Amino acid sequence: MDAELLEPGERIGILTGLTPAGEVGDTLAFAAGRVVDSAAADAGVGVDGTACHAVDATGWVALPPLADLHAHLDKGYTWTAFGQPEGSLDDAIACWVDHGENHTYEAIKAGARRHLVAALHAGVTAVRSHTNYHLGDDPLRGIRALIELRAEFAGIVDLQVVASPGPSDGPDDLGRAAIALGFDLVGGFPHLAEDPAADLERSAAFAEEFGLGMDLHTDETLDPASMGLAELAARTSHWPTGVIRSAGHCVSLSTQDAGTRARTLSAVAAAGVSIITNPLTNLYLQGWQHPVGTPRGIPPLREIIDAGVTLAAGGDNVQDPFNPLGNADMVDVAAELVMAGHLTPAEAWHISSSGGRAAFGLPPARGRVGDVADVVLVRAAHAAEALAERAPDRIVIRDGRVIAVRRRVVSSVLDLGRLQTSPSAPTSEGALI
Numbered sequence: 001m002d003a004e005l006l007e008p009g010e011r012i013g014i015l016t017g018l019t020p021a022g023e024v025g026d027t028l029a030f031a032a033g034r035v036v037d038s039a040a041a042d043a044g045v046g047v048d049g050t051a052c053h054a055v056d057a058t059g060w061v062a063l064p065p066l067a068d069l070h071a072h073l074d075k076g077y078t079w080t081a082f083g084q085p086e087g088s089l090d091d092a093i094a095c096w097v098d099h100g101e102n103h104t105y106e107a108i109k110a111g112a113r114r115h116l117v118a119a120l121h122a123g124v125t126a127v128r129s130h131t132n133y134h135l136g137d138d139p140l141r142g143i144r145a146l147i148e149l150r151a152e153f154a155g156i157v158d159l160q161v162v163a164s165p166g167p168s169d170g171p172d173d174l175g176r177a178a179i180a181l182g183f184d185l186v187g188g189f190p191h192l193a194e195d196p197a198a199d200l201e202r203s204a205a206f207a208e209e210f211g212l213g214m215d216l217h218t219d220e221t222l223d224p225a226s227m228g229l230a231e232l233a234a235r236t237s238h239w240p241t242g243v244i245r246s247a248g249h250c251v252s253l254s255t256q257d258a259g260t261r262a263r264t265l266s267a268v269a270a271a272g273v274s275i276i277t278n279p280l281t282n283l284y285l286q287g288w289q290h291p292v293g294t295p296r297g298i299p300p301l302r303e304i305i306d307a308g309v310t311l312a313a314g315g316d317n318v319q320d321p322f323n324p325l326g327n328a329d330m331v332d333v334a335a336e337l338v339m340a341g342h343l344t345p346a347e348a349w350h351i352s353s354s355g356g357r358a359a360f361g362l363p364p365a366r367g368r369v370g371d372v373a374d375v376v377l378v379r380a381a382h383a384a385e386a387l388a389e390r391a392p393d394r395i396v397i398r399d400g401r402v403i404a405v406r407r408r409v410v411s412s413v414l415d416l417g418r419l420q421t422s423p424s425a426p427t428s429e430g431a432l433i
């Protein structure tokens with residue numbers, strides 16, 4: 001069958017005619033949830049007796065599924081309701097504090113579900129989301145909503161929930177109550193605390209007490225004196241391999257001298273700390289006080305990669321006070337890793353997919369024999385075209401099964417059937433005619 005006709009729920013035995021990209025050639029075969037040599041494909045009938053399709057994927061590339069390692073599902077789609085603040089991180093935080101008390105459990109869950117659905121259709125199969133301890137009655141309503149959604153999306157979009165207390169939320173009564181709900185990682189914002197070192201210690205000790213990993217907002221400031229990344233590496237260097245420790249943002253790294261950056265990144269690599277860059281939000285929130293030579297607020301991505309640090313990326317905010325324009329599509333993030341972060345398109349896709357999976361703790365999905373049978377089919381000639389055009393047509397495959405399809409439908413007075421269109425990225429309508 002033609003890939004154009006695939007629908008959610010259908011199982012795939014073999015894809016042929018792919019445009020080679022990354023580690024995938026023109027054929028990709030699946031059996032029992034794994035990538036296999038094409039001679040061992042499940043085309044025909046799978047192990048569970050369901051039909052496995054042989055699919056003509058001419059015009060499509062198969063790329064690793066996307067992973068959003070820094071989201072705020074509890075804030076999504078609040079931009080208009082929260083008063084549309086204009087400005088810096090401080091402005092956004094103040095707006096959040098002003099309106100947070102009225103942010104209900106129902107609104108949190110509805111926005112978070114909308115975000116996850118949008119992410120799924122974009123090809124994002126793993127999301128790590130922070131959630132605050134919310135103001136007002138029932139401060140754990142965000143954590144509870146996200147944990148419920150984690151179950152709702154199980155096997156479709158993997159969700160890690162990070163409980164992120166603010167500096168004034170107090171150590172631990174709320175945290176201990178939240179533990180009982182079953183969140184995944186301890187979060188926090190040490191750079192916002194009066195005593196960042198003490199705040200880091202509070203989070204790390206709490207994580208250790210409950211045997212959890214940690215993902216901290218780290219150095220989300222242009223102040224070069226903010227050294228939270230190095231402090232996080234020092235504090236967690238003795239943690240066992242496999243216990244997650246991640247640092248989100250790392251903005252101040254972009255303002256420090258080369259020697260400081262090199263020393264910090266060497267320690268970060270040795271400690272097994274992953275860095276999660278959030279280019280969209282940092283471009284938006286940072287630099288409002290610097291009208292001349294406005295800094296980008298993006299850490300030195302090439303140096304991070306070269307140091308051997310696991311680098312992932314996040315969309316961070318979706319139409320909330322911290323970014324009015326986020327859309328849950330990691331392709332937009334990857335595109336910004338090219339434009340503002342100076343990575344190649346292939347590197348940007350890698351960071352936004354495989355890098356995220358590594359930081360999340362998921363097995364590789366590169367399309368190699370033995371990898372899990374998870375890919376996103378993108379109608380494009382290569383990664384650069386996928387990013388440039390934001391590749392509207394995508395088919396999301398997980399465990400060898402189509403779990404989501406997104407198609408662009410266009411129409412016009414032009415007779416698309418008679419127009420010559422590029423075989424690499426035809427419109428849906430053009431391909432169907």
Ligand SMILES: [Zn+2]
Nearest residue numbers: 072130217316
């Ligand atoms: Zn964040």
